[in-house]
Amino acid sequence: TVLAFALLARPSGAFAQSEEALRQAIEKEPRTPAYHKELAKLYSRKGAYLEAIREYESALALAPSDADARRHLAELFGWTRNFDRSIVTYQELIAVHPENLQARIGLAQVFRWSQRYVESEEQLREVLRADPKNRDAIYGMAQSAALAGDFAMALTFADLGISLYPQDAELQAQKGIVLSWSGNSKEGITFLKRAVALDPASASTYRSLADTYAWRKEYRFAVENYRKALELEPDSTGTALDLARAYKNDGNKVLAEEVIRQVLRGSPDHHQALELLQEIRRNQEVDWLWTLEEIGEPVVFFGILLILMRLFYKRWQVHRLSRLYRNLYRFILPCLFLLFLAAYAARIILEMGLYYEIAEIALTIAIALLILLLSLDRGPVSVPMTDRVLVVGAHPDDIELGAAGAMLRFTHEGARVYGLVITKGENGTKAPAEKRQTEAQMVAAGLGLENLWVLDFPDTQLRQHITGIREAIEKKIEELGIQIVITHSLHETHGDHAAIFEAAKEASRTCSLLCYESISAPKEFVPNYFVDITAYLPDKLRAIGMHKTQRDKFYMDPELIRGRAAHRGLQAGVRYAEAFWIYKWVR
CATH class of the missing domain: 3.40.50.10320 (LmbE-like)
Incomplete structure (x- = not known):
């Protein structure tokens, strides 16, 4: 009766009533593993993973041979990032039930999370030997190969999965992700869009599509897809910050700040959100400075050249016998000054902006080389030159x-x-x-x-x-x-x-x-x-x-x-x- 009530209450969302009923049942019959197991499932649905782990462990203490409880326990260890215990629990289960394909697939996933891709593939190949059309194993192989950087293998398994399950959104999305990672982002977007059409409720697919647009610097489309992902998962801080970055890169810093403030309202000390907010504000200051380009940019170049002349004069005094420093100070830097003045005059008086842009590139390269030369200089004098x-x-x-x-x-x-x-x-x-x-x-x-x-x-x-x-x-x-x-x-x-x-x-x-x-x-x-x-x-x-x-x-x-x-x-x-x-x- 208690189990029946719990099963009926679970789909309707009446977690509190179901939890209370199971707790009362456990108090009366503490050695009934089914009660502990059902309460663990209830906690898992609520996201209370630590409580779920405790109840599954209680169930297994009473019924050690319960393979289903052991598999779910291993799964929960993985979700809570306790990978070592998850791996050991899965391996204990597989040792007793080597035919349990779900356990092997779960173990492969944990290996993948802990970046042990070879071991992940070994488990999945065991599953495919027993069931060559196993959808989860094919999908896992595509994921493992992609994460390991073997894009050819990843595409082979993604194509195999799509040929067997053409309406599977996750397989379509996985192929799109692999294509994007391998540099073929245009075709990757096609498959990701197909995955979205098959499963419009998948926040992760929208996020992958948005990431691909962001890599291509198509920030308007990235914003659109990050917003859809955030609508599906409004509590996802990572998606919110990605949306803010896309807004910033698209030039809409006001909306970027608004999204970040929403994150900070929920987590005032979120360091990534705070860093992104500071970055945006710094960029706003830089944007304001660029409005003074006509005056500011030439002043900057002029100032840099003056500083370089002063620095090279000091180096020449230190290295009196150096022909390089003498020539730099007497000839090369003055020539750069003349080039700068001539180009700026051509821009202002003759409105020949192209010459100024060419001179600007040449000056930038020359200044970079001079700064590199200074950085390679072997430091200040530690022994007086007369010693x-x-x-x-x-x-x-x-x-x-x-x-x-x-x-x-x-x-x-x-x-x-x-x-x-x-x-x-x-x-x-x-x-x-x-x-x-x-x-x-x-x-x-x-x-x-x-x-x-x-x-x-x-x-x-x-x-x-x-x-x-x-x-x-x-x-x-x-x-x-x-x-x-x-x-x-x-x-x-x-x-x-x-x-x-x-x-x-x-x-x-x-x-x-x-x-x-x-x-x-x-x-x-x-x-x-x-x-x-x-x-x-x-x-x-x-x-x-x-x-x-x-x-x-x-x-x-x-x-x-x-x-x-x-x-x-x-x-x-x-x-x-x-x-x-x-x-x-x-x-």
Whole structure:
């Protein structure tokens, strides 16, 4: 009697009476699964999915073999986006009832929702093996293939479905969607219109048709179809915002704002609606500015050219020897000014708008290239242009591994950088020692060093020669007027590196001493100074790669060098950096 009343009340919409009757029945007979199952169906119709899940779980606890209840439970898990539980529940059902095609179709749909398209297709193919004309499986295959980007397969299954079910609106719409996604939007619209004619109550089809018109920038038709979809589903916030965007793109910003306000009345904090409203208002301000095109646009160009002239003048002052910056400031920018003035005069005086439009395009391209050039400039000066820097290493390749990026940057910014290598590194290669010396000289030229000296102290025996090394470093400091010495650090596991630090420490009595991070630096090396080498890392890698006699050494691996630079960059707040420890700073 209770079930009969619930079934009679459900179609008439008397949910409250039906729910009350079922609850009373459950209180009297709590172990009757049919009551729980019917109450779950009632909750599903109301959209109370969590309550429906609870009742289905109660029904299954009493009747674990109820395949229908388990399928509906899996379906509800999917609707509430609990995909993992939905998949497990479907798989449990299929394990017991492999012939349950509806369960396989439902599982395929959940796989599709969770973007597991291959597994979705596997389930659907199982259904089609058992029932080659299964409409839901054919439709699901078309959907899965389209979402996976296989439009040819999607169209094959859409055509198969239409041939079997020519009056099926969803299949017609699916073919239209696939055609639109594959770039054939004109034919896609034809099928979507056919789907609308077959099922004029389908909000999703109107929405798909509107989306296609929007892609084609036919915003008037997009507005028309979004409105129909919204009439069918007035609570759809997504459709309302799409309608607002279509209004905006069609130039009707007043109606766009009205639609957004309706959304905000229901959800005052809806962030997408608020962002769209701000975008529309910003565009209105831009539209107002365009009414001053006759004056505003030339002023903008004039201002940009002035700013560029100022910026390039500063760059020319920094890069005094750069012919590029000198020519840009002296010739190219003045020519752009003259081109702009001539074109504007032709527009105003001679009413030759075409020449102005051509000049405008040329100016835009030229300005874009100039801005790109500025953006590629390697940054502000971090070392004064008068500085003279001596970089000291124990072996060829040491100064490149530790400080090539800094040397490149300092050289580019005007410092005069010199290199001093204490040994020829004869014990570090099977090749003749002169080969390593030649490589070092080639690298120095590529780095733009003023000069590089390779001395002949014995490799791996520098601890016995600290006094001689100190004297060699002192001599270069005095000869060149060095203000900054950069070398190995106090924290070293390589004896030669430690010896170089001791010698440099004593030699650098009157200048700054920075220590770079060499390949043998232990964890005790804690940097307190970083140089941003983001723009110079490719050049550093090329320089290190020129030490061909050392290619078999693990520390010459470009990815290892890049990784260390990225690690130090993360510490410094830039993309790539070299790390240094300041032993002494004199200014």
